[in-house]
Amino acid sequence: MNDLIFVLLILTGFVFLGSGRLQFAIRTLALQGILLGLIPLLGNWQGLWGRVLSIATISLVIKGLVLPYFLTRAMHKSKVMHEDHPFVGFTASMLVGIICLGASFWLASRLPVIASMPSQIAVAVSFFYLFVGLFVIMSRRKALTQVLGYLVLENGAYIFGVAYAIEAPFLVELGVLLDVFVAVFVMGIIIFHISKSFDHIDTDQLSTLVG
Amino acid sequence: MNMILAALIVMLVGGFGALLVRSIPKIANSLGLGGAVIGAVAGIVGAISVLLSPHAVNSLRVPWSVPFGSFYLAVDSLSAFFLIPVFLLTGLAALYGAQYIWTPQFKPMIASHWAYYNLLAASIVMVLVARNGVLFLVAWELMALASFFLVTMEHDKVSVQRAGWIYLASTHIGTTVLFFFFILLGTKAGSLDFDRIAAAGTQIHPHATLLFILALIGFGSKAGIVPLHVWLPEAHPAAPSHVSALMSGIMIKTGIYGIIRALMWLGPPSVSWATTLIVIGCVSGILGVLLALVQHNLKRLLAYHSVENIGIIFLGLGIGVLGQATRLPVLVVMGYGGALLHTLNHAIFKGLLFLGAGSVLHGAGTLDLEQTGGLFRRMPWTGIAFLTGAIAICGLPPLNGFVSEFMIYFGAFHAIQSNAALSALPAVVAIISLAMIGGLAAACFTKAFGIVFLGEPRSLQAAQAHESGAWMRWPMAALALLCLIIGLSAPLIPAMLEPVVTEITGFSLSSLPNLSKQIQSPLSLVLVVSLIFGGLIGALAWFRFFRLRGKSKSQTVTWDCGYATPTSRMQYTASSFAQPLMALSVGSMLLKKHIIKPLGFFPEDGSFNSENPDFVEGRFWKPSFKGVEWFLLRFRWMQTGSIHLYILYITVTLITLLIWKLW
Amino acid sequence: MLNLSALLYVLLGLISAPLMLGVINRTKAICGGRTGQPLLQVYYDVVKLLRKDVVYSRTTTWIFRVGPMMALGGLITALLILPCGGAPAAFKFSGDFVLLFALIGIGRFFTILAALDTGSSFEGMGASRDALYSGLTEPVLFAVLITLARITGELSLSSVFANISPLLWSSSAAVLILVAVIIFVLLLTENSRIPVDDPNTHLELTMIHEVMVLDHSGPDFGFILFGSALKMWIFSALLIGAIMPVHTGNALIDGALFLGGMLLTAVTVGLVESTMARLRLLLVPRMLVGATAIAAVCIFLTLK
């Protein structure tokens, strides 16, 4: 049961890698956010249900609703609907995703097993998200897609956080979420400015500062 | 000690005081000058009193809050000996400088000039009295920076900018090596205070050779040994002349001071050190004089002579170290003594020559040898002063240069006469080098003096040259007189130098009465013969005067094989004077010729000129710098502007570290 | 310190130096099948010049007038250090030879300056060449001194010469012969004799020493002439001193031997001048470097 959510997370990761339409990618992200929000509920937190519930709710709201909404608005404002010519094609991206997955499992296997984890593949999934996020940022041209990639990366870290929620106290959790939110907010503003003054949000053309 | 501290304070107050009243150049000038001169006088008194009573306590130690630092000053006889020329030249060059910079071109910078000048003098003094590594390095770098700003005073000129950069770069490299030197010493001795270093002999001795090499490079770059000399010929011509005098006369001597100080710490030296010193001296001396010979710029020429004289000092040090290594007191006394005396002498005559060159620049507006000529009639004071300096630097009796070179010769001959073959060889090298340097130096200075001051002016500005003012003349006269005085006080010199040599080596002269006589009598006889020589000249002059009295002395043009109207353009030039020697000694490797041949039936003006770039710079330093540049530029592609690539760097770094550390 | 008897030799040098030039000239004349000038011709010339008026170039300064005096003064003073005839010199001290050559050097220094003072290209040329040769001869000279100091173990010229004994000859004949050769080459060079320079040439372009003194006249030129005779004397005395193995202790015998040696030297120079042609100017440095090489051989032989 526990593993199921993580498997779903992996699959959404692949879906994300293969999606060229931004709207779809944002929705995938929203799905991820919801899945992430569920993870804390899997654990066996006697007596901490209040805390766990509130964390789950907040992350559900922010990652599942607020951020996707905001990103969609930014997408409409910058009038970019599709990731046109990524450096690495979508099919190839999914292949890279497989490599990433392998690397993640290898990395996770190097680290000693932690008994209190809700699922043994949690570590691997979080590394997988880390690599996928980095890869998407590196291989996509649109600034907005890069933000999405950043969020995937962030989700990777977050998997650790929620899978091990008790370690990260409520306030920190909140701070992290707030920071991510503001980061995306500021990025959105900058994307807006980029689309205004460059007539596009292709970041590969943002390369005047050299040397 | 108190006097020297007072001198330091007076100098700094004068210098920075001048900065405060910068809006009134006249007051700034007198304030800066006053500080330098009063400080110099106080300092000389202080230094001499230390030399006279070497056993008095002359130190000051104040805790200092910087890491490894302590504000520890002391004056021993070695410091005091070096302090004398420092203060002497500072004062005289300041007097000269006060008038030299009183020109429209320098006037806006007068205040800052004095601030830097006095700071330079004060930092040199600090270098000599500092007894802590950190304090020493701070003073050392202050000295470099102050002199850098003086060198670049006329930084509107491209040549000065280049000179400034080269100077700054080379001094920094030298200082970096000194960092290693002092840190290594401090690590072994457990402290950077000099007394602790000196006491930590046994910890230091195993690393002595490494430390010796570091000291040679670090201090040698300041002293200007080949191949670290490249900044000298750039910086000296760029600086105002009295500053060149100060830099060449005393600042580069701090390098010598440093090496001697290092030798005091590093324990019993070996013959190989002596050989190293002598080889460096030989190379620097000969290359210095050869390169001097081909220069067209008077101050550049003098700068190369500084390289040469540093070579001579190294030869002396080498002989002294050889004496220590083979336990021969005569060598020690004559080697170290000769080196020390030559240090003092060089300060005096090189100071004098640079002041003379400045006077030429001031009066004739050029330092280009090919533009001068005939200045002796127009600038008699400068001419005589320069001539005195030239005779002294060539090591000719009865002036001071001869005495110090004689001492080094003497020591070296002793080494030959009484040593085993292996240790005699360095001495042989030293003698031959000295002889060669002597001959070439004479050639060079006959050229310098002859071309600049004798014959006919080669340009209009030289023809219209005028003598400098009294403030510039008297310091030159004083230095010229000092050349003679030291030359004539030859017999007193071993006694004067004894405390210093004892301080350095521990060899006591007074404990060897026989030795003292062995050293004393030649120097006395040198004086006697010199005096006879002077008397003979007088007699001949009298005889000549007597013979010519009442005879007709007709004036005519110079005999030019029947050609009745020779012009100044037909004179021998500096380049042609030096050509045979150059062609012989280094072939055409160095020479760059720029020829425009007259062509056709009605040729345009042809021209020929040649220059001799410093091949150490051209063949060694330039390629090394180019190499580093090339290497660094190989990595320039990294900052492409592509954010994707940037993130790739992060990813790769992360993955590499993970794989490396978790494998 | 001061050996009064040696002053006699100083006097002898002063008196008889010009004679050496006479002997050389006479030798050359005989070789050439001529009668030649009188032996004492140089004396006549000097006296005549000293009595003459002077002509100066308008370009010159007092440096020009002082030059010849300095040269002559230096050479005369050098006689005080020069040991002759097996007797110690008037002044004898360790390292005296350094002073001896420095005294010659100061003369040369001023002679060159005087030449440059005229502003003539010819004299500049001569000055340049003279400076070159002095730069080349100096190291050779000191190499010889090193060799001598090393084999005799002495540091003053007088003691060095006094220690040249038959015993030394037997042990290091090769070195001494080489030393003699080198000193002879130096003698020819320093005194501007053939094959280095031709004192009798009339082509200024090829001259070395003579071209430097073109503008001098009257007593000044007299000084120069006398000076060059003294220089010949000094170098010959060095040559003789360095190879003369016989020191009887009897002043008369030693003196006679010395004078004989000097005469022989003069004749040899004359013979060389008669039999050899002048070297091309560019070859002279090569010859001097050759001498340096021989000197190096000497030093290594003594260092072994």
Next chain:
Amino acid sequence: MNLNNFLIPALILIPLLSGVAALLMRSDVPRRILLVTAATIHSLLTFLAEGAPPLFNNWLALDALGRLFLCITSFLFLIVSIYSIGYLARERKAEKDVRFDFESSSILSNGPESLLTACLLFFLTAMTLVCVSNHLGLLWVAIEATTLASAPMIYFHRRRQSLEAAWKYLLICSIGIALALFGNFLLAVSTATLSGGETELLLDDLLLLAPQFQPLWLKAAFIFLLVGYGTKMGLAPLHTWLPDAHSESPSLVSALLSGALLNCAFLGILRSQQILIAAGFASFGQELLIIFGLVSMGLAATFILHQTNFKRMLAYSSVEHMGILALGVGLGGAGVFGSLFHAINHSLTKAMLFLTAGNIIMKLHTKSTLEVRGLSHSLPVSGALWMAGFLAITGSPPFGTFLSEFTILKAAIEQGHYAIAIGYALILAVIFIVMASIVLRMVQGKPLDGQEAPYESEPWLSVAPPIALFGLVLMLGLYIPPFLQRLLVEATRQLGGAL
């Protein structure tokens, strides 16, 4: 009720509230006064903050290390805020004059000044939080907050280049920080092996329990933290955002970025290193820090060579100095002292240089080293400061930087790391030389055509702050005040070093 209890909250709240107020204020002058007032009060409080008791279950506490960095940050902010008065006034005037912006070939336009001021204050809040947080999670939040507060400031000059720089800054730093978040969680996991099972990321607890941590997780966590915070700190090859952001932001912001922000990220690394030391794996972190240090220095040399944009030159020099800081801590022993001391010196010097660069740009309207000549004629005070700053930043005696770099070199040699010592000294020498050739060309010579016009004397508001900084750097080279010495020694001890 102890007033001391309010110190730390005050330190955070004053700039925060002032920032909010600044955002709401309409007129310029009161806002500028507010900025300086807030900065002054902040500095005073910082000065008083010694011995402030920890708050909120030890979440906020001020140890020596934090106090050291807080002092630097607060003081630098004060100086910059004073500088900002003149700077903002001139920017505003330029905007009113409808001046042509040479860099973007369009009319000069700036972001709202209120936003800049507010961001400055939020920036200060975030950095203060970095210094006082004793909880690694909070530290992370604060560091990310610094990024967010500073990004809008980079885009103050409304140009394409600034936009590009801001985007790169935001994205790269956010990614870095996200990696650091990974690190934090890995660290949390590594504590899971403890018998208690429950550990918060409180620094004190971590230090206490570190020896029982699961080593592999700890090492992995450190790698993530190092790469993450290292990105923010500007260690090569993670430094790529740094030259862009520094060169495109207004000079006063560059001064803060270089002088204060990088230190905050460095603090993050130091905290991680503290834990490693406590866990007994000091050498693991040291090795990595030494490598990053040397690579940063070397790569900085590459880009300083022939650099044509003098603000980028300063930025790369920051990379170099971050390398030195890392190297110093990596060497341990006296190197830690040298490194912390160097952090102070570097902040002061670099801020001074950036402020001076601001003066130069303000007058000459160019950032190109090729278009600046003869500063000593056209801008005598700034020219002199530029030269002096160059000497200070390259570690020439008698400046404080010399002492700290010297100490680090000494540490290297004392520990027998000769190769490192030689590499370090060699790179420093190369940088000195290549930087000299750039700086000298700018300062010396005759001004170019059009620049030689006699300028009005430089306004004291724009030269006094850098002069003050220069005075301090000089002072630190000759005298270290006792309180600073104590602070440094204490902080050094925290990092397992000793002088």
